[in-house]
Amino acid sequence: QVQLVESGGGVVQPGSSLRLSCAASGFTFSTFPMHWVRQTPGKGLEWVAFIAYDGTNKYNADSVKGRFTISRDNSKNTLYLQMNSLRPEDSAVYFCVKNRVTSGKDAFDVWGQGTMVTVST
Amino acid sequence: DIQMTQSPSTLSASVGDTVTITCRASQIIDRWMAWYQQKPGKAPTLLIYRASTLESGVPSRFSGSGSGTEFTLTISSLQPDDFATYFCQQYNTFSQTFGQGTTVDIK
Numbered sequence: 001q002v003q004l005v006e007s008g009g010g011v012v013q014p015g016s017s018l019r020l021s022c023a024a025s026g027f028t029f030s031t032f033p034m035h036w037v038r039q040t041p042g043k044g045l046e047w048v049a050f051i052a053y054d055g056t057n058k059y060n061a062d063s064v065k066g067r068f069t070i071s072r073d074n075s076k077n078t079l080y081l082q083m084n085s086l087r088p089e090d091s092a093v094y095f096c097v098k099n100r101v102t103s104g105k106d107a108f109d110v111w112g113q114g115t116m117v118t119v120s121t
Numbered sequence: 122d123i124q125m126t127q128s129p130s131t132l133s134a135s136v137g138d139t140v141t142i143t144c145r146a147s148q149i150i151d152r153w154m155a156w157y158q159q160k161p162g163k164a165p166t167l168l169i170y171r172a173s174t175l176e177s178g179v180p181s182r183f184s185g186s187g188s189g190t191e192f193t194l195t196i197s198s199l200q201p202d203d204f205a206t207y208f209c210q211q212y213n214t215f216s217q218t219f220g221q222g223t224t225v226d227i228k
Contacts, residue, residue, distance in 0.1 A: 045165070045208060045219035059215045095164055105212050107155035109176065111164035112214075 002026035002110050004079075004096045008114030016086050016119070020077040022096030022112055030054075030074035033099040035108065036081045038092035038117075049081065050092070053102060064090075086119045093117075123211050126190035133228040134199055136182075142194045142223045146164050149189050153213040156194045159222075161207045169194065173209055199225070200219030 008020040020036070036048040049070035050059045060068055069082040079096055094117055098110040124147040134140050144154070152172035167176045169185035172192060182197045192223035196203055204227055209220040 044221050047217040047219075050215055054179075061216060098165070100170060105153055107167055107170035107210065107212060108157075108165075109167045109170075111166070114164055 001091065002098075004110055004112035006096050006112040006115040009117045011118045011120065012086055013085070014032065014087055014119055017025045017082070017084045018086060018117060020081040020094055020096075020115060020117075021086075023083075024077045024079065024096075024098070027098070027110075028076040029072075031037065031102045033089055033102070034070075034072065034079045035071060035097045035099065037077075037095045037097050037111075038090075039095065039114070040092045041107065043092075046092075078109070083117070088119050091117060122216045123150065123218050124215060125209055125211055125218050127209055127223055129223060130221065131224045131226065133226055135228045136199055136201060138199045139195065140196045140199060140225060141209055142209075143198075144187075144192045144194075144220050146190045146192075146211050146213075148213075150211045150213035152188045153173040153211055154187065155186070155194045155210045155212065156183075157208045157210065158203075159208065165208060196225075 003025045005023045015078045021098050031104040035050050039045050051070045066106040071080045093114040095114045100106040100109040126145045128143050154172045156169040159165040168179050168183050173185045184195045206222045206224045208222050
């Protein structure tokens with residue numbers, strides 16, 4: 001079945017780096033745009049980053065611009081989020097998310113289970 | 122960014138009730154609207170996309186309507202499995218934004 005499995009979350013200090021991974025299965029990963037979305041009890045759901053099916057186009061939310069980098073390895077069916085200069089406000093559950101269609105604007109039809117990131121002293 | 126104002130934040134209802142949740146966008150988003158359901162400790166699941174198209178496998182008691190800036194999610198004949206939190210999402214722009222959520226709980 002279609003599945004996304006995140007890993008790499010943890011507890012880190014402010015200013016640290018962390019890399020999240022998302023292993024995809026059950027669909028042709030290399031043909032779908034992918035996203036990262038995060039969720040906190042206070043701020044709710046926040047879109048973080050987008051990457052085109054082939055990695056040629058990427059967009060970040062303003063809140064993470066210059067600090068987070070989305071990437072993908074289609075040969076490994078894996079999505080990544082490199083997070084640098086982490087701040088306490090980056091603490092959240094991070095979800096790997098699949099675009100519903102292979103091109104154009106659309107909703108998110110598959111979500112991973114989420115991985116928790118905590119940034120704290 | 123486009124702001125999504127979702128209401129109410131909490132809704133108490135009984136099994137069999139019909140409930141309506143509203144989302145208002147701060148700018149026109151045509152029909153680029155989705156609705157999700159989330160249960161505690163789980164990821165959101167897609168219910169409706171393009172404002173009114175039911176995702177495959179979602180029960181027909183869920184329906185969506187609206188365009189432009191005003192959208193609604195209606196759940197007819199509420200079932201025990203429907204007590205959850207619901208989010209709207211606009212995807213008219215790459216900076217997609219979500220509503221704050223509506224928790225439907227048991228009256």
